[in-house]
Amino acid sequence: MLIRSPKRWQLPESAATPEDVFLNRRVLMKGALALGTAGVAYGAATRDANALFGLFDGDGGNDVPLTVEGDPTADLYPAFANPDFANGGRALTNEIDAATYNNFYEFGSHKGIWRAAQDLQTRPWAVVFDGMVEEERTVDIDTLIRAMQLEERVYRHRCVEAWAMTVPWTGFPMRDLVEYARPLSSARYVRMETFNDSSMASGQRQTWYSWPYTEGLTMEEATHDLAFMVTGVYGKPIAKQYGAPIRLAVPWKYGFKSAKSLVRFTFTDERPVTFWEEANANEYGFWANVNPEVPHPRWSQASERLLGGEERVPTQLYNGYAEEVAGLYSDVSGEPLFM
Ligand SMILES: Nc1nc2c(c(=O)[nH]1)N[C@H]1C(S)=C(S)[C@@H](COP(=O)(O)O)O[C@H]1N2
Ligand SMILES: [Mo]
Numbered sequence: 001m002l003i004r005s006p007k008r009w010q011l012p013e014s015a016a017t018p019e020d021v022f023l024n025r026r027v028l029m030k031g032a033l034a035l036g037t038a039g040v041a042y043g044a045a046t047r048d049a050n051a052l053f054g055l056f057d058g059d060g061g062n063d064v065p066l067t068v069e070g071d072p073t074a075d076l077y078p079a080f081a082n083p084d085f086a087n088g089g090r091a092l093t094n095e096i097d098a099a100t101y102n103n104f105y106e107f108g109s110h111k112g113i114w115r116a117a118q119d120l121q122t123r124p125w126a127v128v129f130d131g132m133v134e135e136e137r138t139v140d141i142d143t144l145i146r147a148m149q150l151e152e153r154v155y156r157h158r159c160v161e162a163w164a165m166t167v168p169w170t171g172f173p174m175r176d177l178v179e180y181a182r183p184l185s186s187a188r189y190v191r192m193e194t195f196n197d198s199s200m201a202s203g204q205r206q207t208w209y210s211w212p213y214t215e216g217l218t219m220e221e222a223t224h225d226l227a228f229m230v231t232g233v234y235g236k237p238i239a240k241q242y243g244a245p246i247r248l249a250v251p252w253k254y255g256f257k258s259a260k261s262l263v264r265f266t267f268t269d270e271r272p273v274t275f276w277e278e279a280n281a282n283e284y285g286f287w288a289n290v291n292p293e294v295p296h297p298r299w300s301q302a303s304e305r306l307l308g309g310e311e312r313v314p315t316q317l318y319n320g321y322a323e324e325v326a327g328l329y330s331d332v333s334g335e336p337l338f339m
Contacts, residue, residue: 064099064114068122068244071237073145078152078235079170085153088166089320090306090313092154095234097308098165102241104260105209106194106201114241119200120261122245129181131191131266141245145231147180148172152235153228158290158319160254164304169249170232175223177265183219187267191216192248195263209279215259216272216286217250220328226251226321252321254288284339289329290319291338 067074100114107116125141150170158164178190196212198204204211221227228249231238238244243260250257256276266272276284283297292302292315303312318325329337 064096065118065239065241066095066099066234067236067239071245072123072142073231074237076145076150077170077232077237079150079232081152081168085155088154088156090156090166093165093167093306094308098167098233099239099241101163101307103159103161103255104203104241104243106203106211106213106261107241108203113203114239116202117241119202120195120240120244121200122240122261125245126263127246128264129267130264131268132184132187133267134182134184144177144180145246148176148229150231152232155226155228155249155251156319157249157251157255157258158304158315160256160284160288160296160301162299162301162304162315163307164313164315165307168234169228169230170235170238171228171230171246171249173225174217174227174229174248175225177229178219178223181265181267183267186269187219188269189216189218189267189271190222191264191266191268191272192259192262193264193266194259194261210275212263213259213275214272215248215257215274217257218328219267221250224325224328226324252289252318252325254284254290256284257288285336287329287332287335287337288339289325289337290315291317293317294338296339 101111102113102117103111104113104117107113107119123141126138127141127144128136128138130136148171150172152168152170154166154168156164156166183190192215194213195201196204198211203209217227228251230243230247230249231245233239233242238247243262246262247260248258248262257274259275271286274284274286277286290301295301301315304315305312316322
């Protein structure tokens, strides 16, 4: 399963970009340190480099948690970097920028929730598979992660708010999780649910939202090659602010589809109503595929700001993954596919 045919977004030999450093990180770590540019360094080396060069202070500093200390799956990282997903088509986002600019409404509606998110208790953590499955079951997160073959993939991420990043996620195909859950063939959707515990998540005390956060995919989407369950980032177990211990990454859809800190997967033949659909169905739909030509009711989706600076780049149809995923929607008609 790990050997796949080359994909369109695979790094061409000729493209000498900072991702080369990422790809060859074990060899080039020294080079990254010598460059002293935070944008290319990675993982432990990032922290070392930051400390070495004093690049970050205060909120952008060395106290930013980049993993969960003592994570019982730490021995699985870094995982095999799958060359078929080695390049998001862009320079990697600086790790500190990605780790300090987040959406995680359970901990507040501002981008600096990374501090508050440290209150999230990620162990013990149970994951439930229910609904239209052969047999309902609950599995401990560490058992689940160890049952899977972890790999690393660089994906672009495009938030509906028109900011974007390119990050190396570690995890496993959602298809493997679906197989593990053993859904009935009559299941048409998978509904995902985030933890619900206002004692550790201050945002969940705000009663105008209908907690817990829920999301959904069709079975066809969930078993598509690009749908990825994320357990790590930048070569380490995933830090809390990104949605530890397990989240989704569906890179062709707006970021809100990639639900964090998941505890339940329910297989169903009814399309689930998602958290954002419930909050504001006129602005956030079920499909939420990225399309630069379909504006959000309150802003354009034509371009996006890359995290870490002010640079804007054109947004691409299906966030650049059209060739892979457009076929998923050839039979869907009369639906707002792009909101
Ligand atoms: N449970 C939960 N999942 C969530 C969110 C959230 O508020 N709660 N925000 C979503 C949005 S809008 C985005 S853009 C991404 C942000 O992921 P990041 O903070 O790791 O960049 O998470 C998505 N998943
Ligand atoms: Mo988002």
